[in-house]
Amino acid sequence: MIALHQLNRGLMIALILICALWLAIPFTYAVLWSLVDPAEPWTPDNLLPPVMSFYRWEFAWQNSLLQPALLNSYTLAPTAAVMTLILATPTAFALGRYDFPGKETAKLVALLPLVVPGFVTAIFFTSLLYQLGLAQYRFFAILLAHCILFLPFAIRILTVSFEQVRQDHIDAARDLGAHPFARFQVAYWPALKPGVMATLLIVFIQSIEEFAIAYIVGQPGFVTVPTLLYSSLGQDFNRPNAAVLSLILLVPNVILMLILERFLKSANPALASGKG
Amino acid sequence: MPAISIIDVVMRFDRFTAVDHVSLDVEEGEFVTLLGPSGCGKTTLLKLVSGFLQPTEGRIEIEGRNVTGVPPEARNTAMCFQSYALFPHLTVAENIAFGLRQKRLPAAERRDRLADVTGQVDLGDHLPKLPNQLSGGQQQRVALGRALAVRPYVILFDEPLSNLDAKLREQVRYEIRKITRDFGLTAIYVTHDQSEALAMSDRIFVMNGGRLEQSGAPEEIYRHPRTRFVADFIGSANVLDAEVVGEIGPNLWQVTTALGPLAVSSETGPAARRIPVAWRPETARDGAAAHNTVEAVVRHRSFQGHFTDLIVDAGTTTQRLQLPRSAAREGAQITFSIAPEDIAFLEPDA
Numbered sequence: 001m002i003a004l005h006q007l008n009r010g011l012m013i014a015l016i017l018i019c020a021l022w023l024a025i026p027f028t029y030a031v032l033w034s035l036v037d038p039a040e041p042w043t044p045d046n047l048l049p050p051v052m053s054f055y056r057w058e059f060a061w062q063n064s065l066l067q068p069a070l071l072n073s074y075t076l077a078p079t080a081a082v083m084t085l086i087l088a089t090p091t092a093f094a095l096g097r098y099d100f101p102g103k104e105t106a107k108l109v110a111l112l113p114l115v116v117p118g119f120v121t122a123i124f125f126t127s128l129l130y131q132l133g134l135a136q137y138r139f140f141a142i143l144l145a146h147c148i149l150f151l152p153f154a155i156r157i158l159t160v161s162f163e164q165v166r167q168d169h170i171d172a173a174r175d176l177g178a179h180p181f182a183r184f185q186v187a188y189w190p191a192l193k194p195g196v197m198a199t200l201l202i203v204f205i206q207s208i209e210e211f212a213i214a215y216i217v218g219q220p221g222f223v224t225v226p227t228l229l230y231s232s233l234g235q236d237f238n239r240p241n242a243a244v245l246s247l248i249l250l251v252p253n254v255i256l257m258l259i260l261e262r263f264l265k266s267a268n269p270a271l272a273s274g275k276g
Numbered sequence: 277m278p279a280i281s282i283i284d285v286v287m288r289f290d291r292f293t294a295v296d297h298v299s300l301d302v303e304e305g306e307f308v309t310l311l312g313p314s315g316c317g318k319t320t321l322l323k324l325v326s327g328f329l330q331p332t333e334g335r336i337e338i339e340g341r342n343v344t345g346v347p348p349e350a351r352n353t354a355m356c357f358q359s360y361a362l363f364p365h366l367t368v369a370e371n372i373a374f375g376l377r378q379k380r381l382p383a384a385e386r387r388d389r390l391a392d393v394t395g396q397v398d399l400g401d402h403l404p405k406l407p408n409q410l411s412g413g414q415q416q417r418v419a420l421g422r423a424l425a426v427r428p429y430v431i432l433f434d435e436p437l438s439n440l441d442a443k444l445r446e447q448v449r450y451e452i453r454k455i456t457r458d459f460g461l462t463a464i465y466v467t468h469d470q471s472e473a474l475a476m477s478d479r480i481f482v483m484n485g486g487r488l489e490q491s492g493a494p495e496e497i498y499r500h501p502r503t504r505f506v507a508d509f510i511g512s513a514n515v516l517d518a519e520v521v522g523e524i525g526p527n528l529w530q531v532t533t534a535l536g537p538l539a540v541s542s543e544t545g546p547a548a549r550r551i552p553v554a555w556r557p558e559t560a561r562d563g564a565a566a567h568n569t570v571e572a573v574v575r576h577r578s579f580q581g582h583f584t585d586l587i588v589d590a591g592t593t594t595q596r597l598q599l600p601r602s603a604a605r606e607g608a609q610i611t612f613s614i615a616p617e618d619i620a621f622l623e624p625d626a
Contacts, residue, residue, distance in 0.1 A: 166361070171355075171357070171361065172357060172362075172363075174328075174347070174349045175326060175328075175348050176374055177349045177379055177426070178349065178374075187363070190365045
């Protein structure tokens with residue numbers, strides 16, 4: 001017993017260490033690289049950059065396309081999140097609240113787009129956008145693409161949420177004279193809230209990070225943070241600039257993930273009722 | 277005028293008929309029970325009265341008004357759900373006041389009614405708590421309070437005690453009965469538990485296979501079951517197939533059964549030559565008597581405190597009897613007797 005306990009402890013510590021290294025090393029490197037001063041290159045014989053400054057950050061802010069990219073990304077992502085939520089709700093409602101033949105298959109089919117590699121979808125989806133003549137409205141084309149691309153996540157999450165709405169709560173509300181809106185407030189919303197928040201955040205994060213479609217449809221005039229990042233890794237490869245951009249991309253996502261975690265942890269109160 | 281009239285109601289789901297031509301009346305202030313095994317249509321019938329289902333055929337009247345087609349939110353009924361269906365994110369007070377808010381009652385009146393109901397269901401200290409901080413019995417009382425607060429004309433119970441432990445069940449049973457009596461409420465109570473039905477009801481409607489088998493006061497249902505099903509479902513009577521030999525005295529009939537020849541006392545006499553007869557386990561008497569003395573071998577014995585339950589082999593059949601005091605061990609030979617008045621003719625099988 002004691003040996004097993006110690007083994008467990010050891011494995012646990014190892015796991016924590018690996019995770020810490022896995023996350024901490026790239027992150028530390030990104031921070032260090034973003035602080036490298038252009039006058040003094042960081043050579044392999046140095047453990048730390050010889051001179052550190054915020055030059056790269058200032059440069060990125062003033063001279064690159066960072067400002068329009070941030071504006072585009074942070075307009076696109078919340079809009080995509082809200083639109084995806086709206087588009088996914090009817091399907092999720094049907095999958096979560098009704099029984100019909102082929103329901104399980106429909107659920108599976110709704111998830112299927114996720115197995116196709118992003119770039120493949122992107123190439124064919126953009127060709128469709130061009131054929132439909134929508135590609136010229138770059139913002140809306142990308143928005144539409146993001147909504148469709150991330151619908152499976154939204155449908156999946158919201159279906160589970162709708163399944164968790166308890167029919168007896170709806171019935172009790174009706175029985176006590178509640179009209180549709182009051183019924184929604186008291187029976188649906190408490191069960192749906194975590195799912196709605198999770199959907200919004202996940203689509204937001206996915207949209208902020210999406211590269212393929214934003215790049216193919218957007219280039220050359222329309223930039224988002226990821227397309228800017230990739231181009232600084234590609235045609236004008238510059239590791240310190242890429243470090244700055246990846247941090248700009250990463251930090252808000254980490255914060256949002258932490259918020260998401262809190263929402264998912266604040267367990268669905270509808271499930272916590274006594275005998276339920 | 278009856279408080280509730282169910283008139284020739286049929287409820288079909290696809291090809292399954294859940295309620296099959298049921299008609300019944302409930303008088304104002306009456307506490308009635310729909311009793312039957314699961315799938316007998318009792319809960320469906322309750323949902324038809326509350327408005328969650330609309331009948332395929334027939335009509336339902338509440339307070340003399342035809343409510344067929346009226347949705348639950350517009351009916352003057354309130355339901356206590358089996359799961360309680362308390363809103364988990366609302367406090368006890370908010371749960372109880374929920375129906376009053378929907379009715380847009382002024383705040384002062386809401387407060388008065390809340391205080392009133394809280395006193396009735398004894399929840400004074402728990403008002404600011406959330407449902408999951410309460411015990412099962414307390415949650416049950418919140419559900420009852422929430423239904424009472426809207427002052428419904430009819431209160432409906434869907435197996436409200438099935439999630440409570442046995443001891444609490446008896447206590448809440450008594451409370452429900454007291455409260456409905458105090459409020460003068462008309463109540464329909466659905467249960468599969470015959471002892472609940474017998475203890476609480478003014479009248480019991482026994483249902484089976486979507487049909488009404490028998491209705492009557494608890495004593496009547498218990499003492500004079502009309503059908504094989506009712507005799508067996510309530511109090512698990514011994515039912516025997518009998519063949520009538522003839523009348524052997526005033527209101528006394530001789531029959532042959534698997535238990536041997538028996539004398540049955542009946543004012544009306546048997547309705548057919550081949551007819552089921554029933555007797556209750558607790559009517560068996562230890563020892564021989566003038567009529568219906570039976571020799572038996574004890575197969576199984578279980579001591580229940582105030583009586584001993586015996587499964588015995590007698591004649592060519594197995595019967596159950598309950599004797600107040602019996603030292604008979606398994607395998608022992610015993611003699612018992614049944615008074616002719618304790619055996620009843622049932623309706624002949626269709």
